[in-house]
Amino acid sequence: MIPTEAVVVLGLLLFAVGFVGVVVRKNLVVMLMSLELLLNGANVILVGFGRRLDSPRGSIFALFVIIMAVSEAAVGFALVLAYFRQKKSCDVDALDELKG
Amino acid sequence: MINLAVFVVFAVLAVTAAVLVVVQKNVMHSVLYLAFAVLATAGVFFSLQAEYLGAIQILVYAGGIVVLYIFVIVIVNLKEVVPEPRPLLAKIVLVAVPVATGVQVAWLLLVGGFPAAGATGEGQGFKAVAETLFASYLFPFELASVLLLAVLVGAILVARRKLVHDPD
Numbered sequence: 470m471i472p473t474e475a476v477v478v479l480g481l482l483l484f485a486v487g488f489v490g491v492v493v494r495k496n497l498v499v500m501l502m503s504l505e506l507l508l509n510g511a512n513v514i515l516v517g518f519g520r521r522l523d524s525p526r527g528s529i530f531a532l533f534v535i536i537m538a539v540s541e542a543a544v545g546f547a548l549v550l551a552y553f554r555q556k557k558s559c560d561v562d563a564l565d566e567l568k569g
Numbered sequence: 570m571i572n573l574a575v576f577v578v579f580a581v582l583a584v585t586a587a588v589l590v591v592v593q594k595n596v597m598h599s600v601l602y603l604a605f606a607v608l609a610t611a612g613v614f615f616s617l618q619a620e621y622l623g624a625i626q627i628l629v630y631a632g633g634i635v636v637l638y639i640f641v642i643v644i645v646n647l648k649e650v651v652p653e654p655r656p657l658l659a660k661i662v663l664v665a666v667p668v669a670t671g672v673q674v675a676w677l678l679l680v681g682g683f684p685a686a687g688a689t690g691e692g693q694g695f696k697a698v699a700e701t702l703f704a705s706y707l708f709p710f711e712l713a714s715v716l717l718l719a720v721l722v723g724a725i726l727v728a729r730r731k732l733v734h735d736p737d
Binding site for chain 1: 573576577588600603607617622626644655666667674706
């Protein structure tokens with residue numbers, strides 16, 4: 470029997486690591502990857518509660534989170550590619566102006 | 570007992586791989602560790618008896634998103650390691666704040682505990698997931714398909730090269 474607390478702590482750890490990645494790294498691709506980790510942490514917590522309540526709703530919400538993560542990754546990469554064509558760089562420090 | 574051991578093994582693997590994703594300098598190594606973290610998370614889902622989600626995780630994340638990442642890194646050609654200068658103090662603070670937040674929430678949960686909640690008895694198997702998804706969550710499900718279509722169109726529009734000169 471897996472205690473729900475352990476599942477929530479695992480989710481929080483994954484979330485915190487992803488958060489650190491988004492805040493600390495300056496490479497756009499690595500930041501997007503850290504976002505995936507962050508959403509994964511949220512999914513783990515959702516599944517843990519779904520199991521605690523013996524309900525399929527945790528899995529279903531996690532499914533919607535995955536759909537959203539896919540959308541975010543696709544659009545994010547399109548933006549990274551467009552940005553790379555303009556600046557020849559993936560560093561967020563070069564992203565300090567909005568003029569195309 | 571075996572279930573708990575499997576959970577702990579996959580949890581440790583997932584957290585370790587997640588830390589390595591953030592720490593690695595080489596972006597390609599980061600992606601491979603991301604694939605590792607995602608597969609370990611799928612293992613966690615399996616040990617929590619969420620088989621459907623574990624399968625989706627492997628198919629969509631490991632099969633789709635990680636491949637997408639690799640393609641983008643090959644296109645963007647991030648071979649040279651970009652230096653990321655930042656003052657040491659700023660780095661420490663930026664790491665400490667998220668970690669402290671996570672630890673605090675975890676501590677609050679462990680001290681306070683969760684409110685007792687009755688099991689709904691709906692079950693968690695494939696059948697229960699399908700019945701609830703298509704009975705109670707049909708509208709969000711259809712909305713998700715519209716979202717994916719919009720993402721498809723939007724991503725192509727943003728990422729394409731503008732070869733044709735538009736007179737407007």
